[in-house]
Amino acid sequence: MDIKDVDLNLLVAFAAMLEHQSVTRAAESVGLSQPAMSAAVGRLRLLFNDALFVKTSAGMQPTPRASELAEPVRRVVEAIKTEILPLPAFEPLTAAKQFSIVTPDIAEVHFLPRILAHFAEVAPQCALRTLSMARHAAAEALASGAAELAIGYLPDLQKAGFFQQRLFRNDYVCIVRAAHPVIGERLTMKTYLAASHAVVSPDGREHLLEQALQRRGVARRVVVGLSHFMSLLPIIEGSDLVATVPRDLANICVHHGGIRIVEPPFKSPAVEVHQFWHRRFHQDAANVWLRGLVQRLFGA
CATH class of the missing domain: 1.10.10.10 (Winged helix-like DNA-binding domain superfamily/Winged helix DNA-binding domain)
Known part of the structure; x- marks a missing residue:
């Protein structure tokens, strides 16, 4: 037989x-x-x-x-x-798993505090780490299982083999130090162009703001170029520079430093922030739990 x-x-x-x-x-x-x-x-x-x-x-x-x-x-x-036959379950209260998320430094500051607070409450033995990498590497990390999710504006992942879920929409605002000597509650285009700017250009990322300004023929005087958004906090707080940044980052800077928000003198582009995962892990119980948590905490 x-x-x-x-x-x-x-x-x-x-x-x-x-x-x-x-x-x-x-x-x-x-x-x-x-x-x-x-x-x-x-x-x-x-x-x-x-x-x-x-x-x-x-x-x-x-x-x-x-x-x-x-x-x-x-x-x-x-x-x-x-x-x-039974589908595997994920029990966060008893699970001891390390999750990995691909995300830039700006998203670390936005997402991690709330996720970790939730972990402490409902998944006390789980851990979390973030990975910063080029866009092509993010796709490989998700496909291999090296990371469960990628969170951010990642248009290269909008392709076959990947699922995506919209979390929220983000626009751009300007930040200046609270006692800026020139810029008050409103910011005109003349003042914006006359100001000195700090510009963040993360490696391997889409620079939507730069593209939008170029289309409008807006040329800023850039005094300092940075690779990481979180370097802005001490720079803006201690100078008269202006930075045009995503609104969620601006809110964090205002909360932690002597910084205030001023609306830009132009209509800013909007960024759709998504979470992405590979189809290999679409029904993985731990992955389902994590992305459900992210959606509940940050979904619009």
Whole structure:
């Protein structure tokens, strides 16, 4: 006998016959018609070359061969029911897992405090790390499982093989130090162009603001160029420079430093912030839990 010739449904029928010793009752227990169960018993007899169940005054009694098979068949059926068929669950209260998220430094400051606070409450043994990498590497990290999610403006991940979920929409505002000597509550284009600017250009990222300003023919006087948004906080707080940054970062800077927000003198581009994951992990229980948490905390 070759395993490829074995229909596992026949083992379910076999186990039902062992338990009920009646074709009718066995059929009812597994949701089959009586003729279908009779046909299954016939196939079992051919498979094992044995009568297996014989009609007696006490019901359909197992033959010695069927009795020998009883315990192994029960184990196989139970293993399929309890270990193979159920979808794996993720229990955050007891899980000890390290999650990895691909995201730039600006998103670290925006997302991590709330996620970690939630971890402490509902997933106390889980850990979190963030990865900063070029866009092509982000796709590879998600596909390989090196990272569960990528969060941010990542248009290169809007392609086959990846799922995405919109979290919120982000526009740009200007930040200046609270006691800026020239810029008050409003900012005109003349003042904006006359000011000295700090500009952040993260490596390997889309620079939507720069593209929008170029289309408008706006040329700023850039005094300092940076690779990381979080370097702005001490620079803006201690100078008369202006920085045009995503609104969520501006809100963080205002909260932590002597900085205020001024609306820009032009209509700023809007950035759609998404979370991305690879189709390999679309039904992975831990991944489902993490992205559900991110959506609940940050979804618009």
